[in-house]
Amino acid sequence: MKIIGIIGGMGPSATVDLFQKVIELTPAERDQDHCHLLIDNYPQIPDRTAFLLGTGDDPFPFLLESARRLEKAGAEALCMPCNTAHYFIEDLRMKVRLPFISIIDSTVERIKTVFPMARKIGLLATRGTTESGIYHRALTAAGLETLQTDESFKQDVMDVIYTVKAGRPEEAVGLFNDCVRRLQAAGADVLIAGCTEIPLLLPHLDRSVNFVDPTLTLAEKIVAFARG
Amino acid sequence: MKIIGIIGGMGPSATVDLFQKVIELTPAERDQDHCHLLIDNYPQIPDRTAFLLGTGDDPFPFLLESARRLEKAGAEALCMPCNTAHYFIEDLRMKVRLPFISIIDSTVERIKTVFPMARKIGLLATRGTTESGIYHRALTAAGLETLQTDESFKQDVMDVIYTVKAGRPEEAVGLFNDCVRRLQAAGADVLIAGCTEIPLLLPHLDRSVNFVDPTLTLAEKIVAFARG
Numbered sequence: 430m431k432i433i434g435i436i437g438g439m440g441p442s443a444t445v446d447l448f449q450k451v452i453e454l455t456p457a458e459r460d461q462d463h464c465h466l467l468i469d470n471y472p473q474i475p476d477r478t479a480f481l482l483g484t485g486d487d488p489f490p491f492l493l494e495s496a497r498r499l500e501k502a503g504a505e506a507l508c509m510p511c512n513t514a515h516y517f518i519e520d521l522r523m524k525v526r527l528p529f530i531s532i533i534d535s536t537v538e539r540i541k542t543v544f545p546m547a548r549k550i551g552l553l554a555t556r557g558t559t560e561s562g563i564y565h566r567a568l569t570a571a572g573l574e575t576l577q578t579d580e581s582f583k584q585d586v587m588d589v590i591y592t593v594k595a596g597r598p599e600e601a602v603g604l605f606n607d608c609v610r611r612l613q614a615a616g617a618d619v620l621i622a623g624c625t626e627i628p629l630l631l632p633h634l635d636r637s638v639n640f641v642d643p644t645l646t647l648a649e650k651i652v653a654f655a656r657g
Numbered sequence: 658m659k660i661i662g663i664i665g666g667m668g669p670s671a672t673v674d675l676f677q678k679v680i681e682l683t684p685a686e687r688d689q690d691h692c693h694l695l696i697d698n699y700p701q702i703p704d705r706t707a708f709l710l711g712t713g714d715d716p717f718p719f720l721l722e723s724a725r726r727l728e729k730a731g732a733e734a735l736c737m738p739c740n741t742a743h744y745f746i747e748d749l750r751m752k753v754r755l756p757f758i759s760i761i762d763s764t765v766e767r768i769k770t771v772f773p774m775a776r777k778i779g780l781l782a783t784r785g786t787t788e789s790g791i792y793h794r795a796l797t798a799a800g801l802e803t804l805q806t807d808e809s810f811k812q813d814v815m816d817v818i819y820t821v822k823a824g825r826p827e828e829a830v831g832l833f834n835d836c837v838r839r840l841q842a843a844g845a846d847v848l849i850a851g852c853t854e855i856p857l858l859l860p861h862l863d864r865s866v867n868f869v870d871p872t873l874t875l876a877e878k879i880v881a882f883a884r885g
Contacts, residue, residue, distance in 0.1 A: 440688040441680045452669045458823050460668040463700035472691035502730040595686050
């Protein structure tokens with residue numbers, strides 16, 4: 430059994446969500462069957478989107494500090510339950526020599542496997558994720574089109590995400606469903622819940638949608654890696 | 658903000674429960690307001706009750722390994738979301754010089770504060786917790802009486818706990834409620850959900866009971882310590 434290090438706290442509820450999904454995906458009859466996880470719930474990592482939009486501190490030194498803390502404590506692979514933080518994944522890979530399980534890669538792989546006919550992908554993500562093109566590049570490389578969205582859509586998704594981060598997910602449900610409806614109307618074959626706060630709203634969907642939950646795809650990769 | 662180290666995985670769902678309760682108890686409007694937690698979800702720690710009953714490996718070296726891993730990674734205080742593991746707390750305190758927040762102490766303190774008139778306490782806990790007298794001693798020192806229970810009750814509570822650990826909490830609900838009923842019938846003024854799997858069943862209570870949730874009392878201590 431390998432030890433998985435989780436750079437967490439971005440936000441804390443999203444880290445709980447990943448932790449819970451790893452447990453649920455592990456075949457286990459007793460405590461000892463479960464995965465050994467080292468979770469650094471470090472919410473003081475500066476806001477990723479604020480930095481990418483030029484209005485906040487650089488989170489990279491904090492991400493690196495967390496990665497090194499986990500490595501020193503014995504982690505044998507690393508991951509981050511934060512899509513936006515994947516902007517920094519190659520820089521982290523250069524500084525820390527552990528395998529790094531990417532939530533972007535696991536998500537794109539899942540789309541190709543579960544929805545092989547899909548072409549147009551709708552993305553619910555932070556401005557940091559959207560404007561830095563993290564998903565866009567990976568989807569393009571996989572032959573998939575990322576639907577363009579307008580300014581008001583991007584702002585509405587940010588409002589949804591930051592309301593969840595503020596601990597009031599129920600207040601975000603209406604606007605979340607409206608954003609989903611707009612992506613469907615624009616022709617999305619599959620939607621990516623592309624910020625780790627978004628899956629927390631999936632139980633409140635008011636329609637049938639082809640959704641891929643990146644946190645769930647990351648959890649599957651973690652279980653597979655941990656169990657060798 | 659101080660870093661809290663959590664010796665976890667006993668079981669993993671109980672660790673998620675503590676993590677979630679720490680988040681919910683923290684006044685926060687954004688990620689950065691939350692507590693920095695280092696969670697060692699280490700389910701390979703041998704079963705505490707099996708050892709205390711003389712039928713399993715000694716968990717102490719594993720608990721100590723986890724405590725030292727967290728200390729080395731920067732934890733400034735330690736805790737364990739596992740009541741039975743508190744059998745080892747004094748031995749851990751002698752080997753690791755960090756403050757150790759006890760779930761037993763936080764629970765007894767809560768009973769005295771919230772139910773000052775209570776005298777008879779009913780304990781839902783593992784055989785390891787019950788027979789090693791961890792709660793009994795702390796309750797006696799606080800002037801409280803721990804209700805004695807018979808063999809069939811102890812076995813039923815073990816069945817409840819290990820069914821939850823096996824990931825099938827819904828199968829444990831009927832027997833759990835029956836155990837609660839028997840403690841009430843025996844005259845309990847307050848019940849302690851004295852194994853960290855038990856609070857996972859509290860949403861399924863079929864009656865009104867004065868329950869103290871040790872995980873919640875520990876979460877409050879963590880938030881207070883972390884925020885100084």
